[in-house]
Amino acid sequence: MTDQEPDSEATPRLRIDRPYDGETGTAERLALNRTGSxxxxxxxxxxxxxxxxxxxxxxxxDNFSPHPGALIEHLEPPERTRLELAIDAAIAGDGSSYSLHxxxxxxxxxxxxxxxxxxIQRDDDGQAHRIIGVVRDATAEVTHSAFVLDLEKRRQRQTSIVERTTSAMSRAVTVDDVTAALTGPGGLAMLGADGLALCLLDNASLDVITASGDAPEAIDEIGTAQLDPRFPLADTVLRGRPRFLTSTAALVRxxxxxxxxxxxxxxxxxxxxPLIAQARPLGGLALFYRERTTFNADERNLCLGxxxxxxxxxxRAVLFDEEREFATGLQSAMLPRHIQEIEGGEIAVRYHSAWSGRQVGGDxxxxxxxxxxxxxxxxGDVEGHDTHAxxxxxxxxxxxxxxxxxxxPPATVLARASRFLAELDTDRFATCTYAQVDLGSGTVRVTxxxxxxxxxxxxxxxxxxxxIRGGLPLGISTDFEDEEFAETRLDLVPGETLxxxxxxxxxxxxxxxxxxxRALMYEVSTGPANAQALADHLSDRLKERWAAGDDVALLVxxxxxxxxSPRAPRLHQYIHQADPEGLSDARSIxxxxxxxxxxxxLADxxxxxxxxxxxxVLLHTEGGAVLTLEVLPEPVRRVRLSVQDRSSAWPRRRTPGETATSxxxxxxxxxxxxxxxxxSRGEGKAVWCEIGPETSHVSAPPA
Structure with a gap:
C-alpha cells in the first residue's frame, strides 16, 4: 500500500483468496463483516x-491493476497524502504495528x-520487510462516534449553561440584580437564547419587569394587564405548564x-x-430563538431547569426587597422627617442604610x-445591624x-442619655457626638x-x-459608673463648616x-463650601463606602x-492651640x-x-484664638486686625531688659x-489694632 511504482522485472501478482466450500472459513467470516486482509x-x-x-x-x-500504488491512487489527494505519510512513518520507525482511519x-x-x-515484520537488523493486516468498513462506528461526540458536546454546553446561570443567580440579591444578570452583557448567551422576557405575578395582573434581545413587541400588550390566557406568558402562568413552540405559524395558531x-x-x-417556587407561582419566563426548530427531551429539561x-x-430577591423595604421604612420612621432652617447658618444631613436585607443599623x-x-x-450609632438596633x-x-x-449642657445630656439606655436593659451600647452651637458668636461646646x-x-x-474630650459609650459608661463626659469648646468663625x-x-x-x-478630610477640603453641595459631594465621592454593609449618617x-462689602472686605480664621501649623498658616492668610x-x-x-x-494667646492662655482681618471703609483705607481668646487676663506693658526674651x-x-x-468679649477679650498710612499713633492705655 504505497504509491511507489514497481520495477519492470518485478511486476506484482494479485492473489485472491476464495472462501472454502462447506464450513464457513475465516476469510468468509471476515468478508461477511466487510473486512478483508x-x-x-x-x-x-x-x-x-x-x-x-x-x-x-x-x-x-476482475479489473484490479495489481501493483501497490493502485489502492492509494483510488483515494482523493488529501487522504492519499495523509495515508502515505502515516505508513512511511510507521515503516521508518521501530514500531511493530500501525492503525489509522x-x-x-x-x-x-x-x-x-x-x-x-x-x-510490521522486521529482520534481525530491524529493517521492515513484510506488512500483514486487515482493512474494514468503519463507517458505522465512526458515524456513531461522531454522534456520541456531538451528544457529549451538547451535554457539555447544557451543563455550562446551567453552571453559568446558577453562578450568576447565586450572586443576585435584589430583583434588579436578577434582571441585570439576565439582560446584562452575556446574559442571553448564558441562557443560550436570542431573547427573553421576564414577568412577575402581581395580584391579578402580570408585570413584565424586563425584556431583551428578540423579545416580541407583543409582550408589551400584557405588561400590566389582567391575566389573559389569549397570550402565551399569561397562559403559561395560569396553567403552570410550559409551552414549547417551534414556528411562528404554531404560535399564531x-x-x-x-x-x-x-x-x-x-x-x-x-x-x-412558568416560574414556580415552593408550589407558589411567581411569574413567567419566555426564551426566544432565531434558528431553533425543535425542542428535544434534553432541551426541554434544560429550559425547565x-x-x-x-x-x-x-x-429570594423578592423576599430580600420586601425585608429591606420594611427595614429601611422602620429606620426612616425613626429619623427626623425634616430639618428646620437655622438662623446664621445652614445644615445638610444625609443617611444611607446598610445594603443587605434587614441589616439596617442604629445610626x-x-x-x-x-x-x-x-x-x-x-x-450617633447604636450597636448592631438589625431592626432591634x-x-x-x-x-x-x-x-x-x-x-x-x-x-x-452637653455633658449632662450624654450622662442622662447613657442612664436611659442602660435602664432599657437591652445589652446594647451606643456611641455619639453631641454639640451645642451658638451661631451668633460661633461658640461650639462639644462632647x-x-x-x-x-x-x-x-x-x-x-x-x-x-x-475632643469625652467619655465611654452610652450605656457602658453607666454600667461602669463613669458618667463623666468632658466638654471641649471650639470657635466656629463665619464661613467655617462643622x-x-x-x-x-x-x-x-x-x-x-x-x-x-484621611480620605474623608481630603474630600471635605476639596468639596464645595455650601453645606448641601458638600454633603452631595461626599455622597458622590465616597459612594463605595455607602454600600459597604454599614449605615452612614452625615451632618454638615x-x-x-x-x-x-467690596469696600470693606473681611475674613475670620480660628487657630487651634494644638495646631503646630496654625500660626504660620494665619500669617500666610x-x-x-x-x-x-x-x-x-501693609502686609509686612x-x-x-x-x-x-x-x-x-497660644503661650499664655489655655485655648485657641479667633483672628479677624477687615478693611475699614474710610477715605484712607486702614486694616483692622483683631485676635480674640477666652482668657480674662489682659496683657501688661513691661520694660524688658537687654537680655530679656519676652x-x-x-x-x-x-x-x-x-x-x-x-x-472685653463675653467670656474673654479681644486685642485689636489698626494699621494704615497715618504717621501719628494714638495708643489705647493698657489696663
Whole structure:
C-alpha cells in the first residue's frame, strides 16, 4: 500500500483468496463483516489482497491493476497524502504495528470511513520487510462516534449553561440584580437564547419587569394587564405548564391574539416557562430563538431547569426587597422627617442604610432647637445591624432630644442619655457626638461618647480634626459608673463648616480606618463650601463606602460667611492651640488677603502683628484664638486686625531688659499700629489694632 511504482522485472501478482466450500472459513467470516486482509511484501514489492479487501475499497476484483500504488491512487489527494505519510512513518520507525482511519470515495459521491490495522515484520537488523493486516468498513462506528461526540458536546454546553446561570443567580440579591444578570452583557448567551422576557405575578395582573434581545413587541400588550390566557406568558402562568413552540405559524395558531404582531416577531421558536417556587407561582419566563426548530427531551429539561433556577433566585430577591423595604421604612420612621432652617447658618444631613436585607443599623442624626437661639446637633450609632438596633435608636434619639431641649449642657445630656439606655436593659451600647452651637458668636461646646470627633473646614479650605474630650459609650459608661463626659469648646468663625459622621463613612472591612478618615478630610477640603453641595459631594465621592454593609449618617453645619462689602472686605480664621501649623498658616492668610485687596504695602506690618498677638494667646492662655482681618471703609483705607481668646487676663506693658526674651509684644504693637486697644468679649477679650498710612499713633492705655 504505497504509491511507489514497481520495477519492470518485478511486476506484482494479485492473489485472491476464495472462501472454502462447506464450513464457513475465516476469510468468509471476515468478508461477511466487510473486512478483508492483505499481505504486503516490501522486499518483493508485491501486494496480496483478498476479494473482501477489494470490496472494502469499492474495487472490482476482475479489473484490479495489481501493483501497490493502485489502492492509494483510488483515494482523493488529501487522504492519499495523509495515508502515505502515516505508513512511511510507521515503516521508518521501530514500531511493530500501525492503525489509522481514512476516507474512501464511493461511486454515489459519498465517502466511506475505512480502518486499516497491520503488523510490521522486521529482520534481525530491524529493517521492515513484510506488512500483514486487515482493512474494514468503519463507517458505522465512526458515524456513531461522531454522534456520541456531538451528544457529549451538547451535554457539555447544557451543563455550562446551567453552571453559568446558577453562578450568576447565586450572586443576585435584589430583583434588579436578577434582571441585570439576565439582560446584562452575556446574559442571553448564558441562557443560550436570542431573547427573553421576564414577568412577575402581581395580584391579578402580570408585570413584565424586563425584556431583551428578540423579545416580541407583543409582550408589551400584557405588561400590566389582567391575566389573559389569549397570550402565551399569561397562559403559561395560569396553567403552570410550559409551552414549547417551534414556528411562528404554531404560535399564531395556538394564540390567535398574536396574529396582528406576527410580522414583527424576530424569532422562530419560543419556550414559555412558568416560574414556580415552593408550589407558589411567581411569574413567567419566555426564551426566544432565531434558528431553533425543535425542542428535544434534553432541551426541554434544560429550559425547565433554567426556569427553576430563576424562580428560586427571584423568590429570594423578592423576599430580600420586601425585608429591606420594611427595614429601611422602620429606620426612616425613626429619623427626623425634616430639618428646620437655622438662623446664621445652614445644615445638610444625609443617611444611607446598610445594603443587605434587614441589616439596617442604629445610626442617626438630629438637629435640636435650644434656648437662647442655640442649636444642638448630634450623630450617633447604636450597636448592631438589625431592626432591634433601629428601634433602640428611635427611643434613644427621642430621649436625647428631650434632655437637650431642657437646656442642659452637653455633658449632662450624654450622662442622662447613657442612664436611659442602660435602664432599657437591652445589652446594647451606643456611641455619639453631641454639640451645642451658638451661631451668633460661633461658640461650639462639644462632647462625645466613644465616637469620632467632628471635622472643621476653615475658610481657606484646610480641614482640622480637633481633639475632643469625652467619655465611654452610652450605656457602658453607666454600667461602669463613669458618667463623666468632658466638654471641649471650639470657635466656629463665619464661613467655617462643622462635619459630624458615623463610622460607616470611613470604615471599610480590611482597610485602615485612619486612611478612611484621611480620605474623608481630603474630600471635605476639596468639596464645595455650601453645606448641601458638600454633603452631595461626599455622597458622590465616597459612594463605595455607602454600600459597604454599614449605615452612614452625615451632618454638615456651616456658619454663614461674613464677606464684608467690596469696600470693606473681611475674613475670620480660628487657630487651634494644638495646631503646630496654625500660626504660620494665619500669617500666610493675612499676607495673601492683603495682596488680594490691593493693600500689599501693609502686609509686612500686618503679618508681624498677627504673629505677635497669636503667640501671646497660644503661650499664655489655655485655648485657641479667633483672628479677624477687615478693611475699614474710610477715605484712607486702614486694616483692622483683631485676635480674640477666652482668657480674662489682659496683657501688661513691661520694660524688658537687654537680655530679656519676652515682654516686647505691646511695645512692638505700639510702634507698628496706628491705633490699638483691648476690649472685653463675653467670656474673654479681644486685642485689636489698626494699621494704615497715618504717621501719628494714638495708643489705647493698657489696663
Amino acid at each position: 492483505f499481505e504486503w511484501d516490501l522486499d518483493a514489492r508485491t501486494l496480496n489482497i483478498d476479494v473482501a479487501g477489494l470490496l472494502v475499497f469499492g474495487l472490482d476484483p 481514512f476516507q474512501v470515495p464511493r461511486a454515489d459521491g459519498t465517502h466511506q470511513w475505512t480502518h486499516a490495522q497491520a503488523r 395556538r394564540y390567535p391574539a398574536l396574529e396582528p404582531y406576527a410580522d414583527q416577531l424576530k424569532f422562530r421558536a419560543a419556550a414559555y416557562l 433554567l426556569a427553576a433556577i430563576v424562580a428560586q433566585s427571584l423568590q 442617626w442624626y438630629d438637629v435640636i432647637a435650644l434656648p437662647k437661639n442655640r442649636v444642638g446637633i448630634v450623630v 433601629a428601634a433602640i435608636m428611635g427611643q434613644l434619639r427621642i430621649a436625647l432630644r428631650a434632655y437637650a431641649g431642657e437646656g442642659h 462625645r461618647a466613644g465616637h469620632f470627633g467632628p471635622l472643621i473646614r476653615h475658610m481657606d479650605g484646610r480641614v482640622g480634626s480637633p481633639q 462635619v459630624l459622621y458615623t463610622d460607616g463613612l470611613v470604615e471599610v472591612p480590611g482597610a485602615d480606618i485612619d486612611a478612611g478618615v 453645619l456651616r456658619r454663614s460667611p461674613d464677606p464684608g 493675612v499676607r495673601q488677603a492683603l495682596q488680594d485687596w490691593d493693600m500689599a504695602t 506690618d500686618a503679618e508681624l502683628v498677627t504673629g505677635e498677638l497669636l503667640v501671646n 515682654g516686647r509684644g505691646l511695645l512692638l504693637l505700639d510702634a507698628v499700629a496706628t491705633r490699638w486697644g483691648i476690649e
